[in-house]
Amino acid sequence: MTDSTTPDRRRINVLIAGPLHPDLMKRLESDYETARLWEQTDRHEFLSKHGMRFEVLATSGAIGADKALMESLPKLELVASFGVGVDPIDVDAAKRRGVAVTNTPNVLNACVADTALGLLLGIARRIAEGDRFVRQGSWVAQKFPLGTKVGGKLCGIVGMGGIGREIARRVIACGMRVAYHGPNRKGDLPYEYYGSVIDLARVSDVLILSLPGGDSTRHLVDRSVLQALGPGGIVVNVARGSVVDEAALVGALTSGEIAGAGLDVFENEPHVPVALTKLDNVLLTPHIGSGTRETREAMAQLVLANIDAMARGAPLLTPV
Ligand code: 8YV
Numbered sequence: 581m582t583d584s585t586t587p588d589r590r591r592i593n594v595l596i597a598g599p600l601h602p603d604l605m606k607r608l609e610s611d612y613e614t615a616r617l618w619e620q621t622d623r624h625e626f627l628s629k630h631g632m633r634f635e636v637l638a639t640s641g642a643i644g645a646d647k648a649l650m651e652s653l654p655k656l657e658l659v660a661s662f663g664v665g666v667d668p669i670d671v672d673a674a675k676r677r678g679v680a681v682t683n684t685p686n687v688l689n690a691c692v693a694d695t696a697l698g699l700l701l702g703i704a705r706r707i708a709e710g711d712r713f714v715r716q717g718s719w720v721a722q723k724f725p726l727g728t729k730v731g732g733k734l735c736g737i738v739g740m741g742g743i744g745r746e747i748a749r750r751v752i753a754c755g756m757r758v759a760y761h762g763p764n765r766k767g768d769l770p771y772e773y774y775g776s777v778i779d780l781a782r783v784s785d786v787l788i789l790s791l792p793g794g795d796s797t798r799h800l801v802d803r804s805v806l807q808a809l810g811p812g813g814i815v816v817n818v819a820r821g822s823v824v825d826e827a828a829l830v831g832a833l834t835s836g837e838i839a840g841a842g843l844d845v846f847e848n849e850p851h852v853p854v855a856l857t858k859l860d861n862v863l864l865t866p867h868i869g870s871g872t873r874e875t876r877e878a879m880a881q882l883v884l885a886n887i888d889a890m891a892r893g894a895p896l897l898t899p900v
Pocket residue numbers: 640641642643662663664665666688867869870871
C-alpha cells in the first residue's frame with residue numbers, strides 16, 4: 581500500500597548489471613525504470629552519461645559489482661544481488677558510501693544441500709561412473725567395482741551456516757556422523773567443532789565445503805588439508821571454487837592422495853581444468869547448487885521484495 585509520503589515505485593531507477601533470472605528481469609522492467617548495462621555498446625560512455633539516474637543496481641553472485649561500477653552511480657542506495665554469495669561485490673566499498681547490499685539467503689539452503697548430498701552419493705556410490713558403464717555396454721562383460729558406504733562415516737562440514745545445517749540434516753539421515761569447522765562454534769548444535777580445517781580434515785572421511793568465498797577463505801583447502809583428509813577421503817564443494825587450491829586438488833585426485841571429489845564450483849567458471857574431466861573419481865556439475873525452478877523463483881522474489889522495500893522506505897528484508 582502506498583500513501584503520499586512513500587516514494588512512487590516507478591520513480592526508482594534500476595540498473596541491471598547483467599542477464600538475471602528471466603522472471604526477475606521481466607518484473608524489474610515492468611515495475612521500474614531500468615537499463616541493461618551489459619547491452620550498452622560503450623559501457624563507459626553510458627555510465628558517464630546516465631550513471632546519475634540509478635538508485636539501485638541489480639546484480640548476482642556471478643556478475644558482481646566492483647568499486648568502479650558503484651562509483652559511477654553517484655545516487656546509488658542499494659545493490660540488490662541474486663544469490664547468497666556476495667564475494668564478487670565490494671561490500672566494504674558499498675558500506676563506506678552508505679550503500680546497502682542485499683542478497684538472497686535461506687531460500688536456497690535446501691537445494692544447495694541437496695546438491696551436496698547428490699554429489700557425495702554420486703561419488704561414494706560411483707553413480708555417474710555406473711551410468712557410463714551401463715551405456716558403454718561394459719556390464720555384459722565385466723563386474724562394476726564396489727563403492728563406499730557413507731553410513732557410519734564422519735562428514736566434516738566446513739561452513740556451518742544455513743546451508744551447512746541443511747547438509748548436516750541430510751547426511752545424518754544417511755547414517756553419517758557430523759563435525760564442523762567455521763569461524764565460530766555454534767552453541768545450539770550438538771556436532772563436534774574443530775577450530776581449524778586441517779584438524780577437521782584429519783578426522784573426516786568426507787569434507788563438504790559450504791562456506792562463503794572471498795579473500796578471507798581463498799585456498800583454505802590446500803594440499804596439506806587434502807593430505808590430512810587422506811587416501812579414502814572425498815571432497816564435495818558447493819561453496820566457491822576459490823576456497824580450494826584447484827591445482828592441488830587435481831594433483832591429489834590424480835595421485836590418489838584423496839579418493840574422489842564432487843564439484844559444483846570451480847576457480848575459473850565456466851572453465852574446468854581438463855585434467856578433472858578425465859578422472860573417473862570426480863563428479864562435475866555446472867554450478868547448479870540453487871538451480872531449481874522453485875528456488876530460483878524464490879530468489880527472484882526476494883530480490884524484488886528488497887527493491888520494493890527500499891522504494892517504499894521500508895526496512896530491507898535481507899541486508900548483508
Ligand atoms: C547462484 C550461488 O547460482 O547463491 C549463490 O551464492 O552461488 C548460486 O546460488 C548464483 O549466485 C547466481 O548467479
